[in-house]
Amino acid sequence: MSYDHQRIDKKWQSAWEKAGIFHAKDEDSREKFYALVEFPYPSGAGLHVGHPRSYTAMDVIARKKRMEGKNVLFPMGWDAFGLPAENYAIKTGVHPAITTKENINTFRRQLQSIGFSFDWSREFSTTDPAYYKWTQWMFLQFFKAGLAYKAKAMINWCPKDKCGLANEEVIGGNCERCGTPVEKREKEQWMIAITKYADRLLADLDTVDYLPKIKKQQQDWIGRSEGAEIDFDDIKVFTTRPDTILGATFVVLAPEHPMVGALTTDGCRAEVEEYIALVSKKTDIERGDDTKEKTGVFTGSFVVNPANNEKVPVWIADYVVVNYGTGAIMAVPEHDERDHAFAEKYDLPIVDRPLLSFDEALKKTGGRKKVTYKLRDWVFSRQRYWGEPIPLVHCEDCASTGSAPDGWVAVPDEDLPVLLPDVKKYEPTDNGESPLSSIKSFVNTKCPKCGGAATRETDTMPNWAGSSWYFLRYIDPKNDEAFASKEKLKHWMPVDVYNGGMEHTTLHLLYSRFWNKFLFDQGFVTTSEPYARRHSHGLIMADDGTKMSKSKGNVVNPDDIVAEFGADTFRMYIMFMGPFEEPVPWSTNGVVGVRRFLDRVARLPEMIAETENASVTKVLHKTIAKVTKDIDDFSFNTAVAAYMAFVNVVYASGRVTKQTVVQFLMLLAPFAPHLANELYETIGGTGFAEVQPWPVSNATLAADDELTIAVQVNGKLRGSIVVSADMNEADLIVAAKAEPNVAKYVIDEPKKTIVVKGKIVNFVV
């Protein structure tokens, strides 16, 4: 009998839905377990095979935890603000809300067809006004705490998306979304002071269980370095090597440094202005290219090196960046490669002077210890339509009376959400204004504070806003009084295991940790860290090892695999294809292999007998132990291999007891839940597999009574002997020596005999 996957998949999916067995209960005496996957952006292309890799892994874990008696929360929702829906609207005129709704329906249908055990009763989208009401409310908490501020700053600007970007959204000098090289633009932007949390975001990594590479990447991104700030007259420089200060023969400012104008002498002004104009035209990539020759220009001014009172010239060069340290450096050509190259090119002195100690240098110069971070504040404004409106009003009157500093007034809580208005045109503008700015009825409003005429902020939030706190909303998704009740937060947080892509390590993962910490400080959430454990999955590549892409036409659609081979085959193959953290190529042949395995499983009921070989019982208990451990370790591929090995043993033996089959089906249920339920029902089981207890390995039954011991001579394998497991060491050595082939090599008494229990006897002769 080969199994009819289409019938079975549907049957059990609707049975689960009807019984509501995946609904997490807020009041429950069982221990809670919160399993989280990154919620998807519901794109028009539908689900990609990459999505289910993460979802299947966490579904396996969630299903196992339920069988182990945990109260599991495993939710799903939609991160639906973002550019593709907006760009589609520009092309077709269809409102993003409509496309988003359609795409969500497609995604939901696809996810349900794979049989994920999500609690659909908690589903929401970040674009729901009932949700973004709280995103806006949280932004106002940042604003009220002084952490959200509007500032004129050089920001990253994507000329294609016509939108400002956060530093985290610039990948290798290119726009994270579209790959276009970013430009620098000076713009007034809402910023959030994530840098105030730099030290805690770094230090608290010690309190969480993240993959080491994830921690490392966050540490590098935060980029803490200890050094000193030292005054060369009015110029403050930052250095990690104050000990080298006697060799500092010039000072370099970044071209954007505020003191450049004042320091430039009339004689040098034309040249300096020309240089600054030249630099401002460069993209980040051009400027960051350290293989190119360094360029710079002399300001005409000199300052005093406080360590030796020597006059040193002040230069401007774009190898110094304005927003790190103080934007100014002391150049020590003798100790720094870059300074050396620059000094050689412009014929500046290179001197070898003795080193001071760190403290000596500070004392001599009046310098201060200083810690600097590479992390920058979060650029939070976007000049696009399809995002949460920033809930602030600008009032000139309040600005002039001083009742609202800079005139920015928060929209009162009772007026939230500030709804996204309908527009006719979605096009972003070249002048960097949001499309919302052309809607008079939205822009013109009354000041909540003084009642006078005022205008709304027209920038929207980045798509990272809604995803920064969604894990909190799942806990209490229908609450209208708060984003989530304190009691429920206390019950469910933190997330026990969170899986997602490495590409979010310095974006979503960092932002949401920060966001949660802020809410914690304000007393709104109960844990300082949102995720106790973080894991990540590798990309699924096309069968030729390249990235799947629509343009190459090598994208695998999960629908096709589910329809042809069944949901369980799809799930198990995705888990079997390779180590979970590594990128792996898709192989349709591999899918066929897993389907063959499930066909073999489907025939197990035909082999049921009154008794079974001891080898079958033994391998069952070994398999239970291995699979249990492998799932906990995210080692899903070897768990699947263990299932296959078990079935191979049963086939070789030809018979198996019903009891063993039931145990095996329960063990299989997290990976292949539809087939496990069907077969369980076929052999007379009652109730869902999902509510059966997780099988327990019996160590006595799993133990071997006979062992194969490898016998080595000088570390080289010369034979093997089968002995009873309880044989003592002396007898074992005698038996090993007696092995005929070994005896040829071991004639005299061995110099040394090494016995590795249960594995090896090694004679050194």
Added chain:
RNA sequence: GCCGUGGUGGCGGAAUGGUAUACGCGACGGACUCAAAAUCCGUUCCCCGCAAGGGGUUGAGGGUUCGAGUCCCUCCCGCGGCACCA
């Protein structure tokens, strides 16, 4: 350039310092069949050998160890992150 990570059959991959190549794919052979498919059973790292057995093999070269895919050193290649961050 710096940091991290990896390199194992024809392919995807497995292996707490202890029998390298589990499991799957592919290939080959057999059974079943009028035949094919499906299924079931075998074989499948390389070399020598009828066999017993022997030799070699985890990117290259050294080392530590009774024993190294695993640990250490040097080098080569792939992937990821950061990238003039002072």
